[in-house]
Structure formats: C-alpha cells, structure tokens
Amino acid sequence: MASLRNLSYMSHCGSPQHRATPRRRPCRQLSTMSIPTGNRPNRQPRVTILDVAAKAGVHVSTASRALNPKAEHRISGKMVRKIELIAEQLGYSPNPLATSLRTQRTGTVGLVVPNLSDPLFAPIIAAAQERVAEDDFVTFVASSDYKPEKLLSIIEIMSRRHVAGLMVASFDIKDPAADLCLKLGIPTVAVLRDPRHAELSSVTMDDEKGVRALVEHVLDLGHRRIAYITAPLAASTAHNRLAGFMAGTKLAKAAHCQFDVIEADAYHVEEGERIMKRLIADGMRWTAFLCFNDLLAVGALVALKAAGIACPDEISVTGVNDLPFMGLLSPPLTSLHNAGRKIGSQGAELLLDLIENGHAPTRHVLFSSHVVVRGSTGPAPSRPVQDRDRSAKAARRQPAVRARPRPP
Amino acid sequence: MASLRNLSYMSHCGSPQHRATPRRRPCRQLSTMSIPTGNRPNRQPRVTILDVAAKAGVHVSTASRALNPKAEHRISGKMVRKIELIAEQLGYSPNPLATSLRTQRTGTVGLVVPNLSDPLFAPIIAAAQERVAEDDFVTFVASSDYKPEKLLSIIEIMSRRHVAGLMVASFDIKDPAADLCLKLGIPTVAVLRDPRHAELSSVTMDDEKGVRALVEHVLDLGHRRIAYITAPLAASTAHNRLAGFMAGTKLAKAAHCQFDVIEADAYHVEEGERIMKRLIADGMRWTAFLCFNDLLAVGALVALKAAGIACPDEISVTGVNDLPFMGLLSPPLTSLHNAGRKIGSQGAELLLDLIENGHAPTRHVLFSSHVVVRGSTGPAPSRPVQDRDRSAKAARRQPAVRARPRPP
DNA sequence: CTGAAAGCGCTAACAT
C-alpha cells in the first residue's frame, strides 16, 4: 500500500524572489484619504441592469423592481419571471457599489480585534463572520494591535466605508473609540472588552466570578501565598478579573494569607516568561500564580521549567481562556474555559439585531466560564521555594516585586 | 502591595439573554444577490465635496482636483492650500462608495482561507492584512471551510464587490476557482496551496524537501516501519508532502523498510485521534508516524497516550507547521517549521505588485522549512508495539490499514 | 488654471 491512487509526484518549480525595495505609500492628506490606485487594465465588461431591461423590452425601473424582492409584488408575475430569466441567462448581478451609493447601505460589517493571530480572537472572528454571512453581509477585518489610536483610525476608515455595524473586541474602559462609534451612529457591539458604555451592547465572559473560582480552587489546595498577574488595567477584562481575585481573597478571610498583584505590560507568552524570570530572580515567595490569561501562564511555565522549579509540586499556575492545546502541555494548564466561538456568534447576533432594527435596545450578554482543573495546580508544598537552596538572592525580601516590573 | 493604583472594583451588571428564534435569510434569487437591509434611521449627514466647493467659492471639479494628489498640479498652489484647509475644518472625507463607482477602484482586497480559526492561517491573514493596510487597502476576510463550492461563491461575492485583488489559501490542484479568478480578471495570489496554474502567482513552503528531511530524520533514528498520514489529496500541499515522503523512502534504498501511506479525511486533531485509534485497534505495525500537519500529529499523540503507548519510546511522531505551543506539549512535537507570518506578508507583497502594475509577471515564491527536532521522535525501539502483549487483535495483519479509513 | 456637464449603476419617489 505504499503507493496510493494515481499520484503525480510533481516537484515544485517556483523560484524564490523578494522585493528589493518595499513600496511605501506617498505621504497623504491630513484628513482626506483616497482610494489606492490599481492599474488593472482589462476587467470584464459587466452586465448592467440596463442590458437586462433592454433585452426584456422594459424600462430599467421595471427590471429593478422585478429583481428586488421588496418591490416585486408591484410587478406582474409573468414579467417578474421573464426578467429573472433574462437576468440569469445574461449572467447579470447587481453592482453593489451603485446600490450602496444609492441606498446608503453597503452590506458590510467590520470586525476589530487587538490581535488577529491570538488564538483567543481567531475563533471569535470566524464565528462572527459565519453568522453575518448568513445574512449576506461581508466582513471587513482589522487589528488594533492594542493601540487606541489605531483603533480610532480603523473605526473612522470603516465608518467612511459605511459599514452597517461594528463588532469590536478592542475597547478600553471609557474608551473614546466607543464614543466615536456612537457619535458616528454605527451600530456597535463590544465583545470580551466592555467599555462600560450604557449605550453599547456587549458580549462578555463573567470573568469576575471565574477568577474568584480560581482563587477558591487554589485556596482549597492549601495555598496561602498567592500572586495574581494582571493585564494592563486599561482593559475592562483586567478590571473584572482583578475584581474576581480581590473577591476571592476576601472570601478567604485569610489572616495568614498573602496576596499580591503584579501588572503585566502585555498579553503574550514572552511577557509571562519575563515576569516570572524576574520574580524568580527576586526570590520566589509564592506557591500559586493566577495569570490573567493562558499566554502569560504558559510563559510562566516556561520560565519555571528553565529555572528547574517543578510545577505543580513547588508552584501552581493557572491561566484564563483555555486555549487549544492547553490540556496537552506539560503540565497541562488549569484554566478558565470560556465560550469561545459562542462569543463571536452571539456578538454577531446582537449586531444583526441592532442593524436590522434601528431601535433595538442595547443588550448585555454575559457568558459564564468554568474552571478546568488540570495538572498545573496541585497541593501547596510544605515549604515554599525560596526557603530552599535554590534562589540566589533569597535574602532580599521586602519590596521584591514592583507593581509594574520593567525590562532590565 | 495587595492593592494597586486606584482601582474601582466594578462588578459586571449585564444580564444574559439569548435569541429565541435565529433569523434566517429568505430564500434568494438564483444569480442575483441583493444587499442586506439595514434600517438605520439617523446617520450623521456627511460633508460632501460640494460643501467644500461651496465654502471655497469654487466649482466641485476644482475642489476635486485640489484634493486629489494626481491632479493637484493643475491647480494654483494657493487654491490648493485654501481648499485643503477648508476641507479639513469642515471635516470632509471623500465617500469611497462614490469614488469607487466612478473610478471602478474600491481599495479593497479579499483574503480567503479554509479555516479562520486554524492557528496556521491566522498569522498569515494578520500579516497580509497589515501589509495591504500600509497601502491603504481594507480587507475582506472569508473562510471557505474546505468546501470548493463555498470558495467559488466567496470569489464571486468578492468579485462583485470589485476587490482589487485576492489572496487565497484554499485552492485545490487544478481548482476551477483559480480559473474563475483569472476569468474575472482579478489579480490573485495563491498562498500555501498552489493550484498549479501557470498564470497565478504563489507563495508556498517547500514541503517536498521538508518532509523528505523528516523521513531522513526518522531513518537516522533507526526507524524501519514508517507510516505517513496524508491530508486529502485534492490539496497541492498534500501532493507535495507525499512526494517528499516518497522521495525520502527512495533515498533509503530500503530493502528491509516498510513504508505506508494513510489518507486522512480532514485536517484537525480529532481526525488524527480517530485514525490513530483505528490503527492501534488494528494492530500497530509501525514505529514512526509522519503526519501531514501538527493537528493530526497532536491527535495521534492523544490517541497514543490514551492507549498507554509511550511516545517516543515506542512510537515516534512528527507534524508539520510548528504551530505555537508545539514545543510545550508532552512530548514536545518534532515538526517542520514554516515561514509563518512571512507567508502572509510576502503574499500581500506579490498581490500589491499585481494590483499596482497591471502587467507584473506571475511569480512563485518558495520558502524553505526546517526540521525542529523535539521530544516526540526518538530512537526506534528494538521490538515494535504489536509484538508485545498490548494489542487486542494483534493477529490480524494483512489488510490492516485501508487507504481511507471510515468512521465506525 | 478653472468651470460646465456627463455619467458610473442603481433605486425610489412621482407620475400615469
């Protein structure tokens, strides 16, 4: 069975090439912005509704009505069928550009996330795109790159293009970008990050409850020195999860507990690694780390492994989001499982409501997450790491950790 | 340091709601397709070029020229500056819909992948989107869902919307969708999947060489019973990688070697798991598995672990693409590292070339991959799995594996 | 250097 079907073993015959000088756009106007030039010479001549009308021997408006579901009852049944037939055999399809200009409706929606590559956002975009496609919307996608100015610019660009609505996963708390959406009159749904704007619908996870459950989980395991690595606090998710952490600590009524919070500068693996390295170097004082998200947690795991600190035997770690593969790491990561694709489809659903019913009430959908216990959390060790012979600077204790550690 | 900054511990106050009856689109025309209705009542009244012209006391055409870099030298310098100033203080920005209708250029490109959620494609889309955004293009994104008809429909929709170009990662070999792109006159770049169309530019990985290197790697480790799990052979990548496998087997001049090929039905983890379960049940005869991609390989690892078969002690496994986290699995997956984001940015580069220079030659960029050796491959065991007491049906040998195993 | 006028392709009053 070494051979299979009739296969042609073509070898790839391409030749590698690279641009010598990357093209740069010429510097532009201030507020105006033009459509990039494309020098396509020979496109197919399109069949217009005029052609259809001519062949049917009727006026364009008749053809237009016949082809338009909303007006087709104003036309005799036979005429409708005749025109539809002609349209089909001519291969007519309406030019959305003209339709849009006339009707002020483009049939497009915009999806904005902080980072398209993040495995958290990809399924959300995918699900939202699928949902709006069912209603014949096409999707602009852009990435804010975690930059507020970029988000503003994206919203302006999309607004100029008359998107019917926007689904945004990039809002900060009290984000001016959210105000901009409202000012521009664009139906907007916030997902994951809720700007806390009364007039904006949102779809979010119940992060507060989720993180509180994580705290309870590690408390149950006997941990008493617990650190929480939060994301930059401009994001609502960061607020909510921190609130959950604080609530969890209160639950503990913990006289003998030590809780600390460390603020990360970013959301990715490298940042988690950087922070954990620093903490290790400064003398490790905790037995459990709750991380804002899985990526930071994975970075923490990497740093622990590099330092020869055993997880979960010496230190427990948790993440949030339960990204793909988190269950297959070593150790498998304990995490908060979120609604994944459902967030995207539900966001799309709210958005379509808003679009199709101009005065739909704003709604706030809150999905609950649940703790997925895996191998990265275990019983608290009898002695914390620093009491052993490992940490170089174990003596230095007091202000060992800064709220916002800087790169060296 | 348990408290941090002045935080407001807002608790989330949304209420969960779900649509009772999902809205379905009414059944549509055959070839015509209309723009979805959006009942937005009150958008901001836009500032048009007429307003600018009026305030400047000139004709619209003058204003148009003054604001258009390509025609602004036909206007006196003072006039240009005056109009630009007025445009800015009025907050004018051109309506791309009107511009597009007039010029037949939309400043949009389309990006199509088989699956938006796949961690392989997300970075490619992200990188391409970033690159084309530099040239002021906005991006339509859609997913073909591995369905040829869906791909055709996406291309038609995007064509109707006058995209300036298309980057497609969904082509099969000799894909009619590729012909469609050409017939429609859309500048198109194929990425990852090369339809083998002489007139289409492409950006791909040198999969053949890569997989051959993987074969060499496991041969070097002493493996003599090697299976390759291929993807459905409609995809060019599947052809190329299989060719690499075949080439590797020939290199072996291997009288005592056994090579087999198994065709998967899909690309995801579950499929890898299903196949490996089946192979285990049928009596395992191999010591090394090369998998078409990481997801299948991960599935295989899951099944092996579930069956209590040790990797790499008993069986070695490899993947392709080196997705994020592959190095953190247990065992860490040996894989082929690909160019990742570079594929997307290079694809965008070629596309922009095609768009801006109508008669740019078609180019084929081939990136090379390299083997990343990790823990999932190890020396061949002295005795293969089936010779021990593990396999239930170890006796059945001959046609144990079908080319296309079906679900039970 | 600037104005006049036409028209991209379509839809939606307003007629009949």
Added chain:
DNA sequence: ATGTTAGCGCTTTCAG
C-alpha cells in the same frame, strides 16, 4: 402595473 425622472457623491473629459 409600468414608465419618467432625479440623484446618491464623485471624477473626468471637454471647453474656455
């Protein structure tokens, strides 16, 4: 039930 007309906002001949 169909035809007439106007115009969405912009660019681009063609005149002057």
